[in-house]
Amino acid sequence: MPREVNGLKFLSNALATPEQLTSSSSSLDGVPADLETSIRFAGTQLTQAAGILLRLSQDIIAQAIVTFTRFWLGPEGGSLRIYCAKDVSAAALYMTAKLSFQPTSPRSVLNVYTFLLSKEASPLWFVNPKGLLKGPVPEHYHLTEGGYQAQRQVLLRIESVILRTLGFNTHVALPHTITLTYLQTLGVASPEVARRAFEHLNSSLLSPQLLYTTHQPNALAVASIYLAARENGVKLVDGEWWEVFDVDREDLGFLVVAMQSMEGFARAESEKWKGRMLPLDTEEVDAEIERRRMLEAGE
Amino acid sequence: MSSSKSRWADEDPEAEVIAAQQKREKDEKRRAKAEKQRQQEEQAKLQAARSQSANAGPIGDADAPPTKRRRLSNEQHQQQPTADANSQPNQGKSSLLQFPVLEWGPCRHVDNFERLNHIEEGSYGWVSRAKEITTGEVVALKKLKLDNSPDGFPVTGLREIQTLLEARHQNVVYLREVVMGSRMDEVYLVMDFLEHDLKTLLDDMREPFLPSEMKTLLLQFISGLDFLHSQWIMHRDLKTSNLLMNNRGELKIADFGMARYYGDPPPKLTQLVVTLWYRSPELLLGAETYGPEIDMWSLGCIFGELLTKEPLLQGKNEVDQVSKIFALTGPPTPQIWPGFRSLPNTKSLRLPPTHSAPSSGTTPPLLPRSKFSILSNAGLQLISSLLALNPASRPTAAECLKHPYFREEPRPKPKEMFPTFPSKAGMEKRRRRETPEAPKRGQEAPKLDFASVFGGQADGDAGETGAGFALRFG
Numbered sequence: 001m002p003r004e005v006n007g008l009k010f011l012s013n014a015l016a017t018p019e020q021l022t023s024s025s026s027s028l029d030g031v032p033a034d035l036e037t038s039i040r041f042a043g044t045q046l047t048q049a050a051g052i053l054l055r056l057s058q059d060i061i062a063q064a065i066v067t068f069t070r071f072w073l074g075p076e077g078g079s080l081r082i083y084c085a086k087d088v089s090a091a092a093l094y095m096t097a098k099l100s101f102q103p104t105s106p107r108s109v110l111n112v113y114t115f116l117l118s119k120e121a122s123p124l125w126f127v128n129p130k131g132l133l134k135g136p137v138p139e140h141y142h143l144t145e146g147g148y149q150a151q152r153q154v155l156l157r158i159e160s161v162i163l164r165t166l167g168f169n170t171h172v173a174l175p176h177t178i179t180l181t182y183l184q185t186l187g188v189a190s191p192e193v194a195r196r197a198f199e200h201l202n203s204s205l206l207s208p209q210l211l212y213t214t215h216q217p218n219a220l221a222v223a224s225i226y227l228a229a230r231e232n233g234v235k236l237v238d239g240e241w242w243e244v245f246d247v248d249r250e251d252l253g254f255l256v257v258a259m260q261s262m263e264g265f266a267r268a269e270s271e272k273w274k275g276r277m278l279p280l281d282t283e284e285v286d287a288e289i290e291r292r293r294m295l296e297a298g299e
Numbered sequence: 300m301s302s303s304k305s306r307w308a309d310e311d312p313e314a315e316v317i318a319a320q321q322k323r324e325k326d327e328k329r330r331a332k333a334e335k336q337r338q339q340e341e342q343a344k345l346q347a348a349r350s351q352s353a354n355a356g357p358i359g360d361a362d363a364p365p366t367k368r369r370r371l372s373n374e375q376h377q378q379q380p381t382a383d384a385n386s387q388p389n390q391g392k393s394s395l396l397q398f399p400v401l402e403w404g405p406c407r408h409v410d411n412f413e414r415l416n417h418i419e420e421g422s423y424g425w426v427s428r429a430k431e432i433t434t435g436e437v438v439a440l441k442k443l444k445l446d447n448s449p450d451g452f453p454v455t456g457l458r459e460i461q462t463l464l465e466a467r468h469q470n471v472v473y474l475r476e477v478v479m480g481s482r483m484d485e486v487y488l489v490m491d492f493l494e495h496d497l498k499t500l501l502d503d504m505r506e507p508f509l510p511s512e513m514k515t516l517l518l519q520f521i522s523g524l525d526f527l528h529s530q531w532i533m534h535r536d537l538k539t540s541n542l543l544m545n546n547r548g549e550l551k552i553a554d555f556g557m558a559r560y561y562g563d564p565p566p567k568l569t570q571l572v573v574t575l576w577y578r579s580p581e582l583l584l585g586a587e588t589y590g591p592e593i594d595m596w597s598l599g600c601i602f603g604e605l606l607t608k609e610p611l612l613q614g615k616n617e618v619d620q621v622s623k624i625f626a627l628t629g630p631p632t633p634q635i636w637p638g639f640r641s642l643p644n645t646k647s648l649r650l651p652p653t654h655s656a657p658s659s660g661t662t663p664p665l666l667p668r669s670k671f672s673i674l675s676n677a678g679l680q681l682i683s684s685l686l687a688l689n690p691a692s693r694p695t696a697a698e699c700l701k702h703p704y705f706r707e708e709p710r711p712k713p714k715e716m717f718p719t720f721p722s723k724a725g726m727e728k729r730r731r732r733e734t735p736e737a738p739k740r741g742q743e744a745p746k747l748d749f750a751s752v753f754g755g756q757a758d759g760d761a762g763e764t765g766a767g768f769a770l771r772f773g
Contacts, residue, residue: 008396009465012399013401014403015401015402016402023332025325028325028328029325074404076404076405094451098457099454099457101562101566106449159451160451160452160484161483163452164483165405166405167406168460168486170461171465243395246395
């Protein structure tokens with residue numbers, strides 16, 4: 001490989017192949033596509049929430065979400081009928097933190113996940129659809145010593161499964177820092193634009209279009225700036241400035257639409273699962289598929 | 300903690316059977332799907348061929364199923380509300396940077412390789428020579444040691460893989476892929492096979508390398524190191540046995556078991572890195588933050604070793620190592636190393652009264668000429684700066700590459716002219732060498748008592764060093 005390409009490695013990611021995008025292990029196992037999308041969406045939110053409670057910085061959380069997303073892609077990826085989304089979320093976060101400057105312990109991770117997955121105490125809408133009536137009761141999210149030992153085994157086993165599935169490729173480049181550099185290059189001093197761009201980048205992590213596995217960080221950065229500037233009424237330079245950052249119009253257009261559609265997608269998801277729990281482990285997935293089969297048969 | 304057996308092994312045989320069953324079923328489905336896809340593609344090709352006969356267009360492979368991206372792009376062009384959207388299309392299409400095409404996929408099985416012979420066992424794994432069965436290519440296979448650490452997959456192994464995958468450079472050993480055995484705890488790194496390591500080579504040579512050869516080796520080593528540092532990777536275990544050579548005169552840095560990313564400002568890191576003989580004084584004195592300068596110190600030690608074929612500073616333990624260092628460089632003074640007194644392990648360090656050391660400003664003093672008699676002045680200047688006690692005085696790898704030493708006569712020998720040597724690794728098991736091992740992870744950094752470094756409360760052998768030391772000052 002020539003050296004120029006080497007320098008780019010730091011700023012670029014491995015992307016999903018067309019084959020990985022067209023078929024997944026879960027779909028081969030009979031998981032409906034919309035269910036898979038919903039579970040992946042919930043799993044990324046779970047990872048984000050856990051990362052915040054673990055006080056990890058956003059770059060670690062974002063990398064963990066990308067790793068989580070990659071895991072399910074392609075016929076050789078993980079299947080939702082074999083691996084629990086909640087376990088993969090926890091293991092991805094644990095592993096990413098381990099490699100970072102802010103490692104965390106299995107116990108902290110499992111404590112946080114026990115809380116977030118508690119059907120009574122969780123603040124997450126897809127785990128606890130009833131919502132919190134009173135404050136959470138500690139008994140509802142207490143992790144027993146036996147439970148800890150058992151779940152620790154699972155956590156560490158799934159960590160190895162992720163590594164094997166991804167061929168030990170743990171590298172994730174993020175668009176956040178280059179977004180700031182691009183903004184400076186464009187002479188945009190407005191903190192609102194920068195904040196809005198980051199909001200788009202962070203919500204794109206949850207995108208059903210899997211933007212972080214289909215586009216390089218520079219394209220994500222440019223699209224978030226384009227959108228943020230427009231939303232804030234800040235005028236950018238004339239001309240096709242995105243080409244300066246090696247993004248063509250077509251990719252930019254796709255990304256802008258995808259980022260704009262996030263809000264609608266999130267609303268539709270919470271509408272769709274209103275009052276119901278989203279299946280985050282294999283048993284619940286099996287039950288949901290069975291439920292849909294019965295419904296179909298009944299009609 | 301609880302179970303002594305590998306945690307990755309599935310303990311329940313029934314679960315295994317079920318998993319195998321599931322896998323079989325899935326494979327079948329996958330095959331069926333692939334078959335269907337193949338048929339569709341064939342049909343598409345047929346159609347394409349038919350339409351092509353009418354209008355000789357591009358070849359049919361472009362008819363592969365359109366991606367999502369493509370489909371949306373048409374609407375997009377109208378949607379984009381930029382002012383110049385419909386201005387004339389760019390003539391000559393501006394050229395955009397092409398990113399490297401990288402993918403991920405599951406690990407292959409180690410059965411794709413046939414093991415030929417064992418090469419060596421290091422602290423982080425077993426290395427053997429192997430042949431890839433389909434291609435016949437000879438590779439080095441390194442099995443990682445995954446002792447049941449309570450934290451899951453050892454972070455050192457993860458870092459080794461991560462840094463090696465990132466560090467693509469002609470002077471860094473090439474990690475081809477990671478493969479696994481049947482069990483989750485069998486992880487192998489597949490790397491290019493190189494015939495020699497510098498340590499074994501030096502041991503077997505009757506004469507050291509010629510100055511021109513040494514420059515070729517050093518230049519390759521330093522440019523590899525420069526690349527690593529430019530990628531924010533510290534190696535943290537540079538020594539002659541981790542520098543590999545092939546029979547084409549090429550040198551590559553290997554064994555990233557201790558390597559990791561660092562930052563600016565440097566994060567707090569373990570001091571238990573670098574094999575003792577190559578460990579820098581700030582590490583020995585307990586610095587909690589350090590940077591790539593520790594690699595530069597190791598480089599200085601290796602430079603010295605290339606000159607004499609003998610490791611430069613062979614301490615028996617940490618304390619002895621410090622005294623050997625000071626015997627070579629002279630004791631640290633506040634002039635040459637401001638702030639060394641604040642390092643944790645200097646409390647007990649008693650320095651001999653300084654004979655108004657010839658403080659030559661900020662540049663580190665030259666090492667004794669007698670030690671490196673065959674070296675030119677420029678060479679002596681380079682090694683002295685690399686072995687500067689004060690890490691801030693050591694040059695960076697990039698600065699080393701520009702050093703006059705490499706431009707003066709004799710010039711570096713072209714790689715093609717390099718002598719070849721019989722390979723030990725290529726043939727059979729090697730003898731164990733006597734270099735101390737790299738420090739083990741997870742140990743406590745020892746509280747060291749350096750009182751005896753200068754023979755203060757001397758026990759036997761430290762006194763000897765003290766005496767030798769006094770000679771130089773007397």
